[in-house]
Amino acid sequence: MREGVSVLGRLLVAGIGAAAARYALRQIRTSPAGPQLNRTNFRGRTVTLAAGPALAAGASTAAACGATSVPAGAATLVAGLGAGAVGLYDDVVGARPEQKADKGFAGHLTALRQGRITAGLIKIVGVGAAGLTAATLLAADPRVAGHRHRRRQGALGRGVDVLLGAGVVAGTANLVNLLDLRPGRALKSGLLLGVPLAAGPQGGIAAGAVGAAAGLLPADLNEDVMLGDSGANALGAVLGVALAARTGPLGRAGLLAALAGLTAASEKVSFTAVIARTPGLRELDALGRRAD
Structure with a gap:
């Protein structure tokens, strides 16, 4: 396996991400399911949620191409496509009238x-x-930061490290989603x-x-599309894998603390x-955004 990806290789991976996301967007918009993804945005414009699954597919597949090993590539696919899939489910089913009243983590627990x-x-x-599966795959990868340290840890230490990695992946997915307003x-x-x-690294x-995000940014700024939970969660999850793959236990713990702090702050303070x-x-x- 490759020890790393060259600068030219990373530019190629970014180009693949942009092309794949834009192609997926066209295919989803023109599919029979396309009209069902139309939504009204915060200004009353009709936009499509097709950008969500398009971003999930483009970012996940391109990122897997850029991974330095099979486990890291598999972790990327699981995190990105898994987060994108459940996000799309929430975008579609969560829009139903009986679901709209249950907002936020507290609302979901109350409903439960x-x-x-x-x-x-x-x-x-x-x-x-998805984050837990991705972190488990990364733990078996000798090219991931902190691998030697993990080998010296006992089962409990390795388990904690996997949980920290899962938290970074899921927390980054959630943070990007919180910003999608x-x-x-x-x-x-x-x-x-x-x-x-x-x-x-x-x-x-x-x-x-990055490539997939850049490929869809013009359409998002022009209010032709909307990411929804599918796209925002997938983008954050893939970036979360990149973060988890380059950090050891202490780094993951620090990242998770920062993500948890920002998530808690979002319950009290409007990021907007x-x-x-x-x-x-x-x-x-x-x-770059459309004028009001």
Whole structure:
């Protein structure tokens, strides 16, 4: 297996991601299921959720091409496609009237106590399962950071490390999804995280996600498409694999703490409001977006 992917190779992987995502978008939009994915965005425009599964497919397959080993490639596919699939389920089923009242993690738990299983809860469990499977695959990969340390750990230590990796994958997927409240915001966030990752260890994985995100960014900014949970969760999950693959236990613990803190903050503070009153972030967020 390759020890790494060259700069030219990473650019090629990014190009594959962009082409694959755009091709998948065209195919999904023109399929018989295409009209069922039409939604109304925050400004009342009709957009399509087809960008979600298109991004999941493009980012996952391209990132797997950029992985340095079979286990890392498999982890990428499981995380990206798994998170995208359960996200699409929530996009479709969660839009039904009986599901709309149950919002947020607390809402899903309240529904569960009442004997109802929500689409959102299925998504949460599904993203967590995808992250756990991906982290387990990474643990067996000698090219992943911290592998020698894991070999010296006991079963308990290795189990904790896998759980930390799963938390990073699922937490990144959730964070990108929390940012998907305005056109282009989630994709820009993915690019800001993914571009530096693409230049470092396991950068081929991030390059695939970066390419797919860049390929769909113009359509998202123009309010022709919407990522939905499918696309945002998938993009975050693939980037989460790239993060987990380049960090050992301490790094994963630090990342998970940061992700948990941001997720907890989102329950109390509006990210949209913070962005709107922060110079620099405000302009970056609006860059390229349609005028009101």
